[in-house]
Amino acid sequence: MKNTSRKTAPLVDVTGYVPNGMRIGAALAWRFIAVIAALWVLVWLVGYFSHLTIPIAIALLLAALMAPGVSRLVRWKVPRGLATAIIMIVGLALVGGVLTFVISQFSAGLPDLQDKVADSLDQIKNWLATGPLHLNQEQIQSALDTAIKTIKENQDTITTGAISTAATVGEVLTGLLLTLFILIFFLYDGDGMWRFFVKVMSTNVRDRVDVAGRRGFASLVSYVRATALVAVVDAVGIGVGLLIVDVPLAVPLAALVFLGAFIPIIGAVVAGTVAVLVALVTLGFVPALVVMAIVVGVQQLESHILQPILLGRAVQLHPLAVVLAIGAGVIASGIAGALLAVPLLAVLNSGIRSLLSSREQQPEEVDVTSDEAAEPKGG
Numbered sequence: 001m002k003n004t005s006r007k008t009a010p011l012v013d014v015t016g017y018v019p020n021g022m023r024i025g026a027a028l029a030w031r032f033i034a035v036i037a038a039l040w041v042l043v044w045l046v047g048y049f050s051h052l053t054i055p056i057a058i059a060l061l062l063a064a065l066m067a068p069g070v071s072r073l074v075r076w077k078v079p080r081g082l083a084t085a086i087i088m089i090v091g092l093a094l095v096g097g098v099l100t101f102v103i104s105q106f107s108a109g110l111p112d113l114q115d116k117v118a119d120s121l122d123q124i125k126n127w128l129a130t131g132p133l134h135l136n137q138e139q140i141q142s143a144l145d146t147a148i149k150t151i152k153e154n155q156d157t158i159t160t161g162a163i164s165t166a167a168t169v170g171e172v173l174t175g176l177l178l179t180l181f182i183l184i185f186f187l188y189d190g191d192g193m194w195r196f197f198v199k200v201m202s203t204n205v206r207d208r209v210d211v212a213g214r215r216g217f218a219s220l221v222s223y224v225r226a227t228a229l230v231a232v233v234d235a236v237g238i239g240v241g242l243l244i245v246d247v248p249l250a251v252p253l254a255a256l257v258f259l260g261a262f263i264p265i266i267g268a269v270v271a272g273t274v275a276v277l278v279a280l281v282t283l284g285f286v287p288a289l290v291v292m293a294i295v296v297g298v299q300q301l302e303s304h305i306l307q308p309i310l311l312g313r314a315v316q317l318h319p320l321a322v323v324l325a326i327g328a329g330v331i332a333s334g335i336a337g338a339l340l341a342v343p344l345l346a347v348l349n350s351g352i353r354s355l356l357s358s359r360e361q362q363p364e365e366v367d368v369t370s371d372e373a374a375e376p377k378g379g
Contacts, residue, residue: 043332050333051171055179057340062179063186064217064224066091070187084187088180098255105251208355216351223346230306231261234268234298238275241294245287247279261302263338264322268299317345 046053066087073083186193198210239254247253253275260271272295280288317325322342329341 047332050336051175052178054333054336054340055175056182057344058336059179059182059186060220061224061340061343062091062183063190064220065228066183067187067190068221080188084184087187088184102252102255106249212351212354215354216347219346219350220343223343226306227262227264230302231258233306234258234261234302237298237301238272238295241298242275242279242291245279245283245290245294247275247287247291248282249278253278263326263335264342266326266338268302272296272299317342317349321345 069087069090070080070083073086074080078086194213198206198213201209235254235258238257239250242250242253253271256274257268257271260267272292275295276288276292279291322345325341325345326338329337329339331337333340
């Protein structure tokens, strides 16, 4: 019998026939896919462990704000444990006092606000009846009855939401306790934790990682200090304006402005909008315009003078990068993500710039929680 098997043709290397541009594009493509996949896994892990990662991140922000005080007391020969306790007690007392004052002011001004809102609703009813729409009382009452009926029909959904809100409150309280617990250890032994982390790194990159980490924390300290000062200026400026215009709940609204200032751009806009709406509902169109002018003026002072001077080059970020970071934070973790996105970006910006520096640096012999951490040296 004849051998009918066919000889297989030898394999030909076709790499040389692939255009150079396509090879470069393919190399970039698979690397891009690998990076995106790694980032997706990282974001998923952070979201999955959000009950742990968010308290850690918030505790780190608070540590950046409070650690310089602990270090100053230590330099005054106060034992570190006692210094940590003193700063924690002072901080909790300050926060508790401010919250108590704001809540008492809100409770005192709520009846007056309710009366003014009721008067405004009566004016809206009269305008609907006598204005260009010429609605009669039956049509207005029918619309109100429809709204009440809708609320009653969705009572189960509202009740479920209330139960969910109660569960959320429990989770928030648990998160607060965990944050305080973590904060104590950050303040007491933050530098020791960092040294332990650096020892895990390879010896040939250990020094550069140490420098980059310390500079990243320095940027965080600068960011938190500057943001807190900007928030105080915003709250005082807008609060005084609200008091001059005689807007109800001026102090709670100023407190809302203070909290909103920690979320750059978006927080200030939302807090200012709430203040304008309260002025519109309670006082009318012209006072609302005055409040809007005050809010815009204070925000312009913040964006053009305060932030460039206070933040400086150490944590200066492009506005587009800030907006994109906030958007990504909202998508990933809601309000907490919006709060933490910009400081995280500031830390990464400073740390990566340090790692990419062409000059060999030796680790700076300073405590990462000290005042010197707020003043990074070199480029």
